[in-house]
Amino acid sequence: MGRESRSVAEFPDKDLHRSPLHEAHLALGGRMVPFAGWEMPVQYEGERGGILREHRAVRESCGAFDISHMGQLWVRGPGAEAWLNQQLTNDLGMLGEGEGQYSFLLNEAGGVIDDLIVYRRGAEEFFLVVNASRRADDLAWLTGRLESEVELVDQSDDFAGLAIQGPNAPEVWERFVDGQQELPPRNGIAVVGEDGIVCRTGYTGEDGFEFFCPAAIAEEVFASFLEAGAAPCGLGCRDTLRLEVCYPLNGSDLGPDRTPLEAGLGFFVKLDKGPFTGSEVLRAQKDEGLPSRLAAIQIVGKAPPARPGYPVLHEGEEVSALTSGALSPSLGRGIGLAYLPPELAKVGTKLEIQIRTRNFPAEVVKKPFYKKESNS
Amino acid sequence: MNVPDNLRYLDSHEWIATGDGPLSVGISDHAQEELTDIVYVELPEVGREIAKGEAIAVVESVKAASDIYSPVSGTVAEVNPELESEPALLNTDPYGKGWLFKLEGVDPAEIEAMLDADGYRKLIG
Numbered sequence: 197m198g199r200e201s202r203s204v205a206e207f208p209d210k211d212l213h214r215s216p217l218h219e220a221h222l223a224l225g226g227r228m229v230p231f232a233g234w235e236m237p238v239q240y241e242g243e244r245g246g247i248l249r250e251h252r253a254v255r256e257s258c259g260a261f262d263i264s265h266m267g268q269l270w271v272r273g274p275g276a277e278a279w280l281n282q283q284l285t286n287d288l289g290m291l292g293e294g295e296g297q298y299s300f301l302l303n304e305a306g307g308v309i310d311d312l313i314v315y316r317r318g319a320e321e322f323f324l325v326v327n328a329s330r331r332a333d334d335l336a337w338l339t340g341r342l343e344s345e346v347e348l349v350d351q352s353d354d355f356a357g358l359a360i361q362g363p364n365a366p367e368v369w370e371r372f373v374d375g376q377q378e379l380p381p382r383n384g385i386a387v388v389g390e391d392g393i394v395c396r397t398g399y400t401g402e403d404g405f406e407f408f409c410p411a412a413i414a415e416e417v418f419a420s421f422l423e424a425g426a427a428p429c430g431l432g433c434r435d436t437l438r439l440e441v442c443y444p445l446n447g448s449d450l451g452p453d454r455t456p457l458e459a460g461l462g463f464f465v466k467l468d469k470g471p472f473t474g475s476e477v478l479r480a481q482k483d484e485g486l487p488s489r490l491a492a493i494q495i496v497g498k499a500p501p502a503r504p505g506y507p508v509l510h511e512g513e514e515v516s517a518l519t520s521g522a523l524s525p526s527l528g529r530g531i532g533l534a535y536l537p538p539e540l541a542k543v544g545t546k547l548e549i550q551i552r553t554r555n556f557p558a559e560v561v562k563k564p565f566y567k568k569e570s571n572s
Numbered sequence: 573m574n575v576p577d578n579l580r581y582l583d584s585h586e587w588i589a590t591g592d593g594p595l596s597v598g599i600s601d602h603a604q605e606e607l608t609d610i611v612y613v614e615l616p617e618v619g620r621e622i623a624k625g626e627a628i629a630v631v632e633s634v635k636a637a638s639d640i641y642s643p644v645s646g647t648v649a650e651v652n653p654e655l656e657s658e659p660a661l662l663n664t665d666p667y668g669k670g671w672l673f674k675l676e677g678v679d680p681a682e683i684e685a686m687l688d689a690d691g692y693r694k695l696i697g
Contacts, residue, residue, distance in 0.1 A: 197585045197603055197631070198639045227608075238635065239608060247634040248609045432635055498656075500612045501632050523611050523634065552614075552630070 215264040216356045216411035217418050224428050231431055232329035232447075234265040239430040247432035251525040254400050254437055258362035259429035260421045267331035267352040268408060269324040269338075275345035276320050283338060283473060284314060285456060287466040291316040296323075296383045296395060298464050300456045301334060306477030307452035308459070310334050311444065313397055315385040323385065323393070325357075325406070327446050341473075356414030360426050361404035361437075369394075369405060371424035379405055392417075399434060401441030401566065436522050439531060440566035442492055448504060449490060449519045449533050457481050458535065459490045460563070489541035490519070492563045495530030495549055499556040502530035507550040508558075510540055518549070524565060530556070531565045573696060574601040576667055580683050581692035582643045587667070590683060594649035594674035599631065599640065601666050602696045607633045610662045615651040615673055622646060622675075624682060629672055631662065644682040646675035 212235040215221070221228065225241030239247050253259045271280050281288045286299035296315035303309055310330040315323045326334050331352060338348055360368055369379050373388070380386040385395045391410050398404040409417050422428060435445070444450045444459055456465050457478055467479055481487070495502060502521030507514045521532035530549065540547070543562050548555040579587040585603035589596045604610065612632040622628050622642045629640035651673045654661055662670040687695065 197599060197607075197641065198627075246609050248611075436634065500614060500630070500637070501634070503637070523632075525634070 213265065215262050216414040217262045217264060220415050220418055221262065221428075226428070226430065229431070232265060232327070234328055236262065236265060237428075237430040238432045240428050244427050247430070247436065248525050250427065250429040251433035251436050253427040254362045254402055254429060254433065255526060256363070258360060258364035258368050258404075258426045259400075259433070260418065260426035261359040261361065261429050261431075261434055262418070263357040263359045263406060264355070264411070264414065265328035266357055267324075267326040267328060267334065267350065268355045268357075269326060269334070270347075270349040270351060271322045271324065271338075272320060272347045272349070273345045274320055275343055276322055276347075279343050279346045280314070280322055281469065281472065283341065284312075285465040285472060285474070285478075286314070287469040288314065288316065288322070289469065290466075293318060294380060294384050294386060296385055296397065300461070300464060301337065302455070302472070302474030302478075303337075303452055304474060304477075305452070306455040306457075306474035306481070308446065308450040308454060308456060309337055309452065311446050311450055311456075311461075313383075313395070315395060317385065325395070325408075329447055354410060355408045356411045356417070357406060357408045358414075358418060358421060359398055359400075359404065359406045360421055361398045361400040361402045361429075362426075363403060364425060365402070365404035368421060368424045368426050372420055399443055400437040401443070401564065401568075402437075433525075435520075436525050439520050439522050439533070440524050440526055440564065442533070442563040442565065444490070444533075445520060454488070454490075454535065455481060455486075458486050458488050486538055488535040489538050490533055491536045491541040491545075491560045492565060493518070493532050493534055493547060493549070493558050494527075494561045494565060495532075496557040496559060499530045499549070500551050502532040502549055502551070504532075506532070508534045508536070509548040509550060509555060510545070512548075514550075515540060515547075521549075526566045529565075530558070536560070573605075573693075574667070575689045575693050575696075577689045579667070580643070580686035580688060581695075582641065582686060583692075583695055584641055586640060586643050588643045588675070588678075588683060588686070594676045595646075595678055595683075596671040596674050597640075597643060598666055598671045599662060600692070600696075604663050604666045604670070607631060607636070607638060608663075609634050610659045613655040613659045613662065613672070615655065616648050618648050618651060620648045622648065631672075632659075640672065642675070643686060644675065644678050646678040648673050649676040650674040
């Protein structure tokens with residue numbers, strides 16, 4: 197038996213960061229793997245563990261993910277809003293206090309440095325949650341462009357983070373705070389107690405929230421969420437959950453050579469708000485047409501799991517490769533994303549996915565792959 | 573860890589039955605636990621002649637695809653038809669209903685040269 201491919205982004209085994217919840221993961225039978233420079237659980241052992249069961253727990257009840265690897269940045273000062281609005285694609289002017297939005301940090305070519313969520317904590321204060329794999333790049337980029345009257349603080353090392361996700365997440369929250377505080381509305385942010393922060397967001401397509409707290413109390417908080425009914429869930433199902441709802445993974449589906457427009461995320465790009473880094477390139481793309489589009493591709497029949505890197509063929513010719521791929525636990529079908537020439541990125545286009553030596557019929561489908569029955 | 577005494581093993585975690593007639597081949601309990609949820613199995617064609625050490629099947633979990641090597645030379649006599657609809661049998665019953673394929677025309681000396689249960693237990697420690 198030998199390994200042929202892996203789909204979680206991996207880094208060399210040296211100098212891996214450890215989450216404040218490392219010991220707790222080991223005690224729960226967490227299988228630790230390198231991810232974005234961190235040692236994180238890909239799944240847990242035991243009766244409730246395993247990627248498929250953890251995936252189901254999030255779709256049907258509630259799961260708890262350690263997201264301590266993600267970065268937390270503060271941008272403050274009288275110039276904070278105007279400056280940050282020139283760095284990010286979405287419009288901060290639309291954010292009231294306590295509200296957040298998904299946004300992109302772009303390079304000069306309009307390519308994606310990072311995708312992040314930015315929250316307004318006050319007139320002159322913003323909280324950014326960024327990807328672990330991009331934190332250093334984000335900081336270097338933003339620091340290089342800093343202006344007077346703007347302060348940028350990286351608080352990533354002080355914070356532990358937990359994502360509580362699933363239809364039962366609101367009940368878990370209620371038990372966690374003993375009914376003392378309501379969850380903020382969708383995309384909202386609120387302070388909890390002295391130094392906790394709760395954000396009504398997630399990366400699974402389910403209701404839920406992310407909770408950030410000082411690393412020193414992380415174990416206690418994690419235990420409380422588990423006691424309140426959340427099942428520990430690893431990065432393995434985080435990937436299948438997010439892919440089913442077509443949330444992009446930076447470094448796989450997003451990168452410095454693709455714009456958010458090509459990724460189909462133009463909703464989070466506000467070209468009319470005034471100039472921002474990369475805006476001219478995006479405007480030109482909009483005028484002249486996109487060079488490619490990120491399409492959702494579903495394998496038609498039974499096939500081995502789709503995986504990143506597998507060739508995508510159209511009429512026998514290789515036209516792309518999957519940026520993400522999996523056997524969808526919810527649908528039982530192979531699903532994946534790939535950048536295609538715009539004329540092929542239309543719902544219904546017949547394609548083939550090459551898996552080892554065989555080609556399997558597939559087609560472009562509407563995003564997302566998975567939609568909850570209750571709101572479809 | 574379950575390591576039946578009546579089987580022989582490869583250090584790459586495949587097992588083969590001993591005795592007469594077509595011999596079943598599968599993956600060990602240790603292997604299925606390492607692989608976790610198995611969601612797809614690709615099996616060889618019946619009648620295919622294979623050499624010892626040849627990659628002959630693929631077992632896929634949610635996260636990874638793993639090649640299965642033939643422990644000995646022989647001819648594929650039968651493949652497990654249950655696995656197409658129920659690949660998880662490799663997880664739940666790796667030495668029983670989770671067998672992968674059967675080989676015939678096997679040289680007993682090749683089997684003798686493989687790890688016995690004690691040797692394999694030591695390997696996975």
